[in-house]
Amino acid sequence: MSAKAFKQPPALRTFSSAFVIVWLVIAAFPFLWTLWGSFKIELDFFSKADWQNALTGARTFLEHGSPFTGDGYQGAWVQEEFWQAVINTAIVCFFTVAISLTFGTLGGYALSRSTYRYTFWLLIIALIFRAMPPITLVAGYLLPFFEWNLWGILPTTIIVLVAINQPFTLWMLHSFFQKIPKELDESAKVDGCTQFQAFRHVIIPVMWPGVITTGLFSFLLAYNDFAVTSMLLSKENQTMVPKIASFLGTTQTEGNVMFAVAAVVSATAPLFILVMFFQRQIVSGLTQGAVKG
Amino acid sequence: MKHKTFFWFILPTATAMLLFIALPIVSVVTQSLFTPHEQILKTVENCTPFNCTESTVVDLEATEKQRVEQPLGRWAGLSIYLDRGHLATTAIAEAWNTRTSLGNFVDRLGNLPFYRAMSFTLTYTFVVTPLLIVLGFVIAVAVNSLHRHLKGLVIFFSLLPMIVSPLIGSLVLFWMIDSRGVLGTGLQWLLSNPDLSLKASTELTWIMLIVYGVWHSAPFAFVVFYAGLQTLPQDTMESAMIDGATRWQQTKYVVIPHLMPLVTFVALIQLMDNFRVFEPIVGFNAEAHASSLSWFIFNDLGGETRLLSSASASSVLTIIGVAILLSPVLVRTWRDFNAKG
Structure with missing residues (x-):
């Protein structure tokens, strides 16, 4: 034809x-x-x-x-100290992605290799957690965080974002690891490796495409989050998105909307570059769950 | 994999989810059943050389003691759920009993904050989701017929509305549709109404938010459908063509059935995501005309007085809403899993 x-x-x-x-x-x-x-x-x-x-x-x-x-x-970068928010965002994103991927690869690998029924229930629970709006959890965080003086600092927010990220990361990496043939690590085990050694020497070298794709989405989640970061960070520790929201409250009255406009452009620029370099991975990540049906 | 090995592999992620998702849910449910203590008042007599006055002051010591003894507050049962700020059962019963017509009842329901938030959330979810699926499908079909050198470029620009933070995306649009912005001025000119302001009316605000929602999420549907079109069975298309199917019939009887599983997938993901609509309301500064369940919780939590009990009750109600929306997905996953054995 x-x-x-x-x-x-x-x-x-x-x-x-x-x-x-x-x-x-x-x-x-x-x-x-x-x-x-x-x-x-x-x-x-x-x-x-x-x-x-x-x-x-x-x-x-x-x-x-x-x-x-x-x-x-x-005005935005110097006068309103937007640079501080940029540094905070960089710290939050870096650690959130690194920790999410470490936890997620271990968990996703285990879920893909275990044949017991509880893996199914763990995945279902993760799916339910994935569906819950993060803001519904915030009311639960505030009281203990105030009590133990954990509120307002970056490490608390990072670990909360890691946890909120886990369900999605698990699902994505689980379906990715399932595509890696089981024979690969089983033959390593036959040769006398423990499960962890098989993971370390056989799976880790071939898992990078899936990990990079998942990492991109973890990054986007941490970068774009507003509900959690705006409620859990003190003013001086704010990341970019809540910082921009706070511009609206203070600067709109002063007639300095242009600060917010400049900040919005500054916060969008890294995403442009990200899409430019990783377009293929983003597209494959979006469709990964879908094409499986 | 042995149970023990599995346990060690899953431990970090399970701990994170248990501590920061499961326990907070328990904590939210508990908090919604308690309400803060009232301050204990005492009467003290202030005597000056001339006269004595009685005044009521807060007994700080007793209040503090009570707070330490019962840190959660007073037991409130379901009363927070039923109060005017949430399910408002009394107000509803009264509105129903004194209604003049069904429309009147619905109007009065719309004045209750929780129902106002719920009606917007549901309208948004169920209007935006079908629209974005249709738009995403049309874009996918149109892009698929382009020359292959152009495709990459189109996909790059199409991803932008989806990839930027919802708050930033809505601000960008908000500044353009401001009555002094380029789109706002354009609309005023188009409708020859110089006083037109999208921010001033409830209907226009809702439409604006829905347009934003479609703009933000259509790229997701587009990318998924576009990937689906790449796996379209060419044989079936050819046979359809040989049998004399028109282009429209090919689309209707071959393309759409092929994409149907993807439509379900996109619909489920988008129902979940649109149900949590929140940032656009902040970005569009639309609190006066539209509020969603997530915004409702956010509003209780923010500001000087953190209304934890009220926010917790709204959170629990929202979680119940999500559970209802999610139930078809769960049933489907369960069936898939059992089919696989």
């Missing part, structure tokens, strides 16, 4: 191309617009007089002698 038969008629082809273009504009335009606008002053970003001001930066030019200004970034 030639590819010709699958070819679309011109009208349909035009229509579907037009649709893709419209979707691309809907998906990408808001980000480009905000990126462009973050270098303007507020009167241009929210222009009552003429929307084109946001493009040309007419008022920014009047005020700064150039259509671009870094004032928003200066």
